[in-house]
Amino acid sequence: MPQLSVVVPVFNERDNVKPLIDEIVAALRGRQDFEIVYVDDCSKDDTLAVLQGLKAQVPELRVIKHISQSGQSTAVRSGVKAARGTWIATLDGDGQNDPADIPKLIAARDGGPAEVKLYAGWRVHRQDTGSKRWASRIANAIRSRMLRDSTPDTGCGIKLFDREAFLDLPYFNHMHRYLPALMQRSGWKTVSVPVNHRARSTGVSKYNNLNRALVGIADLRGVAWLIRRAKRTAVEEIG
Template identity: 55%
Template sequence: MTEPLLSVVVPIRNEAGNIAPLVAEIEAALGLRAPFEVIYVDDGSTDGSGAELARLRAERPWLRHIRHAASCGQSAAIRTGVLAARGPAVVTLDGDGQNDPAFIPALHDRLLATGCGLVQGQRVGRKDTGSKKLQSRIANAVRGAVLQDGTRDTGCGLKCFRRDVYLGLPYFDALHRFMPALVRRDGHRIELVDVVDRPRLTGVSNYGLLDRLWVGIVDLLGVRWLIRRRRRVPQADEA
């Protein structure tokens, strides 16, 4: 294959029914663009996700499948995908179909046009339950007030970023929810693009909201500490 200019990373766990429709949408969104690859990272699925990916890969040389032997969480799956990516730019999106791949070109174009470090999707028309939307609204408000990262929705799975920028960030579980603040900490600009939220195609969420809520308090304090400990970003030139 030609070396891709864009790598799409999709973390999944037990999403067999959502894989084929989402792969078809990604293909439709990127089929006429520069060389790309799609990396599905199977975070220890126990359903037919592996068999479904094997079937789809038979006719799609740009589709890759990496599997965790046991579930390690969404952030770990994203990191596995980014480490394996061959493109200089990476897009992430959730594997449940709520993130519309039709917005991938807009995010990638904004990254290329602005030279920023991260383009963060901002969901409009959220399709979650009322309680989940309320919890997300509170979490985003608290995170924004503490970190002042300039976003209203860091939890959106649709992100486009430079691979080298991501690999320069300190890794920890739930990193993907704090990327805007940490990318800015390293001296890179972030851009925001509104994206349309959709209902999940099939199944139920595989990553617990309450677990993220309580652990997120500790993560928030840790990220705040990291930001305060960054005194100045060096601007270096070689003579």
């Protein structure tokens, strides 16, 4: 069984698929047992066909597809549920995350305490447009103030987390943007690790600042409510 599952959700990313898979393999092959789980969220281009063609060349690659388009959070969760590794690394399918940072996150985990269940990437030098950087900065400031999750960049796609801890989190659309706060709600600790960030080389972004803001307001209120209503206790078996 693989020690690590790399989960990559994609929608209309046919030109980014092979370069990103090649980089994942270069970063991990020979270092540890791993698998790559791509989740196609009903792409309208031939992303799925490209993935199927690569399976013969990359034995670590697994491909699953959604029957109906469901969004990034559901794609991530579908990939984690299908994964066989006890730890999950996630990457955005657009190639802006650098797979070479996965070993850095693994090293941080190996040197960290057991109660840390999420190592979140922190894009210190973002390679996005000025409007996206400003929007992200404002959103992170508001989120941090409301949720107090001590995370400078919750929207970074590259993360490393414990599979079992993730599947125990409350599930809702857009939950992938709030993983540090949700992990902390469950009693675990999280750590942010500086990572590389790259400009998109091909394809187009699936989001804009307006739709992010509109859904973000409702999501923030919902996550804040979940945190307020959380209740945890230790248990022991009586033998």
